[in-house]
Amino acid sequence: MRGYAPKATVQTYGKGLEGLIAGETTISSIDGTKGTLSYRGHDIASLANDRSFEEVSYLILNGHLPDSGELSAFDAELKSWREPPEGAVRALDHLPRNATPLAKYRTMLSVAACLNPDAAETDPAWQWKRPTRILAWTAAIAAAAIRHLDGKPPIPADPDLSFAANFLYQSLGQRLSEEDVRAFEASLTVQAEHGLHAAALAALIVISTGADLGSAVLAGMGALSGARHGGANQLCFRLIETLGTPEVARAFAQEKLAQKFRFPGFGHRVYKCPDPRVSILEPLTQQLLARHQKTDLYESWQAFRKEVESALSPRGIYANVDSITGLIYHAIGLPIPSFTIPFCLAIQVGWMAHCLEYLDQGPMIEPGAVYLDTQTS
Numbered sequence: 001m002r003g004y005a006p007k008a009t010v011q012t013y014g015k016g017l018e019g020l021i022a023g024e025t026t027i028s029s030i031d032g033t034k035g036t037l038s039y040r041g042h043d044i045a046s047l048a049n050d051r052s053f054e055e056v057s058y059l060i061l062n063g064h065l066p067d068s069g070e071l072s073a074f075d076a077e078l079k080s081w082r083e084p085p086e087g088a089v090r091a092l093d094h095l096p097r098n099a100t101p102l103a104k105y106r107t108m109l110s111v112a113a114c115l116n117p118d119a120a121e122t123d124p125a126w127q128w129k130r131p132t133r134i135l136a137w138t139a140a141i142a143a144a145a146i147r148h149l150d151g152k153p154p155i156p157a158d159p160d161l162s163f164a165a166n167f168l169y170q171s172l173g174q175r176l177s178e179e180d181v182r183a184f185e186a187s188l189t190v191q192a193e194h195g196l197h198a199a200a201l202a203a204l205i206v207i208s209t210g211a212d213l214g215s216a217v218l219a220g221m222g223a224l225s226g227a228r229h230g231g232a233n234q235l236c237f238r239l240i241e242t243l244g245t246p247e248v249a250r251a252f253a254q255e256k257l258a259q260k261f262r263f264p265g266f267g268h269r270v271y272k273c274p275d276p277r278v279s280i281l282e283p284l285t286q287q288l289l290a291r292h293q294k295t296d297l298y299e300s301w302q303a304f305r306k307e308v309e310s311a312l313s314p315r316g317i318y319a320n321v322d323s324i325t326g327l328i329y330h331a332i333g334l335p336i337p338s339f340t341i342p343f344c345l346a347i348q349v350g351w352m353a354h355c356l357e358y359l360d361q362g363p364m365i366e367p368g369a370v371y372l373d374t375q376t377s
Ligand code: ACO
Pocket: 016, 227, 228, 229, 230, 232, 260, 261, 262, 263, 264, 265, 266, 267, 268, 269, 270, 312, 317, 320, 321, 322
């Protein structure tokens, strides 16, 4: 039998790789005890309030905020890729309407890769050409997948609209108000990067093998879809929409706490304090829901959240970003099964930045395992 001798001795081992450092990065900094998150040295609150998603994406990918020339070139490139290959959109005709939109979106991106003549090119110069195309294509593909839920055909892009406004237009078939787009765009910004979380690590492992950036993004999508990760926003909203009045919300939280229920939208591997993304989105969400006559929903969410946090915060469990984004997506009219899509669209920017950063750094990522001998007595 061939022996396996790891190069380094095992330093730490924890189930779920908790506490293990998987790489070095200059992309984002997270403090899970103070509750801070910054991209390339910029606090996310200022980015969410003052910058467009295009600017934030450029920053994450390129390391600095764009000047006006860089921004218009990036914007023009994104707009030039807004029409994904026809065959990728037609793939929808072969998929059931009620399949989850994220699964349809993932399938369509795979089809787009098959129709793309340079998909197999993996030298760094080719990899660096890909992020804008992936970002623009996936927005159009995701919008088509959302419309397919209701049997509606895709809508062509509007070249006058920003990335966020156009995605909503292509998904919903109507142009939203500036304020509504801003709330949605802020949700994209705060979710655009988060270090080497599970989905980013999945993408990084794929790029480290010498695969193409599209395959890495597909791996990230699969990892993000799970209920413990990006899939939690749908589950949390399904719970919130049943709450009714704040009194009912509090009683429901008490009942579930007594059952030791695992609340979707609460808890985080890194944050053992309030999630900074929630506090940034709170005022925007409150105003958005008020504009849409849904203040009751906001109040019952707050009552529910406070009740859960007052019991679980001593253990470091607070509402995470997935608990609030569903309120935004519901208010602007996105269907619940599609809620993980905006999260995926945003955070793939971070995945791609980590993958590109890794191209110059790394060996193939391949950890070992602790063998448990159950054969010998
Ligand atoms: N509700 C109630 N209890 C919880 C929750 C929760 N949401 N999260 C963790 N706990 C408890 C666990 O039951 C466990 O208790 P125990 O020690 O008595 O068994 C303890 O906290 C530790 O739980 P772990 O799963 O080991 O903690 P971890 O740090 O790995 O959890 C995770 C992170 C997976 C996100 C977890 O908090 C969870 O399942 N949350 C719900 C799903 C969710 O919201 N996911 C989105 C996360 S944010 C994101 O991906 C963008």
